[in-house]
Amino acid sequence: MKIMVLVKQVPDTWGERTLDLTTGWVDRAATDRVIDEIGERALEVALSRRDANKGTEVVVVTMGPAECTAALRKALSMGADSAIHVLDDALAGADLGRTARAIAAAVSGTGFDLIVAGNESTDGRGGVLPAMVAELLRLPHLGSLDSVELTDSTVGGLRSTEHGTATVHAALPAIVSITESLPEARFPSFKGILTAKKKPISQLSLADLGSTFAQTPGTVIRQATAKPPRTAGTITVDSGTAAAELAEFLIAARLVPSPPTR
Amino acid sequence: MHTLTEDQAAIVDAVRSFATSALAPNAIEWDQTKHFPVDVLRDAGELGLGGIYVREDVGGSGLSRSDAVLIFEELAKGDTTIAAYISIHNMVVWMIDTFGTDEQRERWVPGLASMDELSSYCLTEPGAGSDAAAITTSAVRDGDEFVLNGVKQFISGAGASAIYIVMARTGAAGPKGISAIVVPAGTPGLSFGPNERKMGWNAQPTRQVVLDRVRVPVGNLLGEEGDGFTIAMKGLNGGRLNVAACSLGGAQWALDQSIAYLRQRRAFGQPLAAQQSLVFAIADMETELQAARALLRVAAQSLDDGDADAVALCAMAKRFTTDVAFTVANSALQLHGGYGYLADYGIEKVVRDLRVHQILEGSNEIMRLIVGRSLLEDSP
Ligand SMILES: Cc1cc2nc3c(=O)[nH]c(=O)nc-3n(C[C@H](O)[C@H](O)[C@H](O)COP(=O)(O)OP(=O)(O)OC[C@H]3O[C@@H](n4cnc5c(N)ncnc54)[C@H](O)[C@@H]3O)c2cc1C
16 A cells, blocks of 8 residues: 655744744744644554555655755654655745645655655645645545544545544545544664665656646735734733623623623 | 664654653652652553563564663653652663573563563662672572572662562672672562661652562573672673753753743843843753754764773763753752642652662762772773
C-alpha cells in the first residue's frame, strides 16, 4: 500500500505568529519553523500502518519555499520513505484553491492508495484543503476523523459531530483528514536521522506539474492590517454594589444569559 | 568553537526536542514526588538513547563516544537525574554488547536498547566503595550454575531494572578474582532494600541489592572468569564521560536561566545585569564550562580513538567537569537569590543533582589518583 501524507511547515505554534503587512502572508522568518503537529500525527497514522504491514510505502508531500526541506527531512527521519516537494517561486502566496490544485497534480499518477492529512493547519486554519484535493482528484473524502481504520481496500473511522459520532468509511483510493484525537507522532530515532539524508526528495516546479497551473490564483490579498491593540477593560471598584454591576456588565456583553423577566 | 558535524547537529536537535518536550516540563514534579518515569524512558529508547554506542545489529544506535557526550549534555538540560540514569544504563548495555557472546548480546541487548527493559550496574558494597577491588560478594560455581551471595550498595535503578550486572568474587582476593555476572530480575533470592532517601537524584531509585543464594546459569558470565574488574572499569570510562556531560548540561541550563534572570530582575533601580560583579560572575561561569566542554570532548575523542591516555583523560574530564559544573550551578543559585532556593525555579534541584556526580562513577579523589598515577608510571 502506498500512503501519501500531506505535511506543512508552519511557524512554531508556541511562538509569536505575525503577518507581513506588505504581503499579507505569514511572516516565516519571525519564528522557528516546524512541521505542523497535526501533519506529524497524520504521518504517525501512516507509519503505524507500515509497522504492522511490511511493504507499505509512505511518501510525505508538501508545497512551500525551499526552507520546507527541513520539515521534509524531519518527516523522513521519523520514517517516511521519500518526499515530494512542490517548490516554485511563482507559488508564493498561493491561495487554498491553487495549493490544492498543485498538490493534486503532484500526487496524481503516483499510484497512491490513501492520502492522509491533518484537518487544519495551525497557521492558515482553512480546514478545507483535503476536501479540495479530493474534489480535484474525484476521490472520496473522510474529513476530521478521530480514529482511522485501514484495511487493504477500505478506510474508515469515527467523526465527532455536534450531535454525536458518525462512523464513516470509503473504498480506497481515498483521502482522509484527522484530528488531534489521533496519537502524537513518534520521536525521530538517531538511526532515522542518519538515514534520512539518503532518502529521496523529489522537487516539482510548476512546469513539472503541467500547464493548468500557470493560471493566476483565485484570490489575492489586497491589504492586511495589524490587529488593533487591546484596550484596557472595565474596572469595577467595590463600593457595595460590585456584584450587581458585574452581573450587568456580563449580561450587557451577552456573556451570560439575561435573567428571566418576572 | 568546536563545530559539530551535520549529523551531530541533527542528533543534538532531536535530543533537544525530546528533552524540552518529554523531560523539562516534568523534572521538578518527578524530583519532588520521587517518581521514576519508566514510560518516558521507553520513549527515550525509541529515539535510540538506550544503546547509544552499541552496535546496530542488536538494536543499538552505533554512535561514538564523542556523539554520546553531546547527547548527554543536551539531555541533562531537560532533567539531570534522568539523563544520569540513562548514562548508567548505557554503561551496562555497552558492557554486554562489548564483552558478551553473540548469544548473550542477542538475548539481552535488544530489550535494553529499546529501554523496554532497564538495567543496573552493581559494583559498590557497604564495605567497598572507592576500593572496589575489595568487594566480597561471592559467586561460587555449582555445576552449570553460579551461586551468588552478598549485598550491593547504592544501586541506581534497582528494583525497576530487569537486568543486573553483578561484580562478584569467583577467585582469590584482589581485582583478578572478580567476575561480571548477569542476574535477571525475578531470580529467586534476589531482593532489594528500601529506596534510599537522598539529597538529589530523586527521580531515580537507589537501593541495596541483596543476593541470597541467587542461582544463575554459568552462561550468564560476561567474558571469562576473572575478567569482571577490567570489564567494570572499562564500562566506567564511558560512564565518567557521560556523567561529566550530564553535569555540563545541568550547569549550562542553570547558567542560561541566570542570564535571563539577571536581565529581568531589578534591584536598586536597575536590572541585576547592570551590576558589574554579577556580569563577572556569569563570565567566569561561561569560561569554566567552555573549558570543561573542551576537555570533555578531547577525552571522548581519545576513547573513540583508543588512545593510550584515554583512561587518564576520562578521569581528568570527569573530575574537572563535575567540579566546575557543581560550582557553576551553585553560583546560579546565588544569582537567583531566594528564588534560587525554591523548588519551582529548578535551580536548587540541579545543585542537589550535580553534587553526587563528584562522588560516584569513581569519586573525584579517585580520579586524581588515576591521573596522578598515570603521570608517575609514564615518566622514567
Ligand atoms: C546516588 C548514588 C548512586 C550510586 N549508584 C551506583 C550504582 O549504580 N552502582 C554502583 O556500583 N555504585 C553506585 N554508587 C556508589 C558510588 O560509586 C560510591 O559511593 C563511590 O564509589 C564512593 O564510595 P563510598 O561511598 O563507599 O565512599 P568511600 O570509598 O568510603 O570514600 C569516602 C571518601 O574518601 C575518599 N577516598 C577513598 N579512598 C581514597 C583514597 N585512596 N585517596 C583519597 N581519597 C579517598 C573518597 O573519595 C570519599 O571522598 C552510587 C552512589 C550514590 C550516592
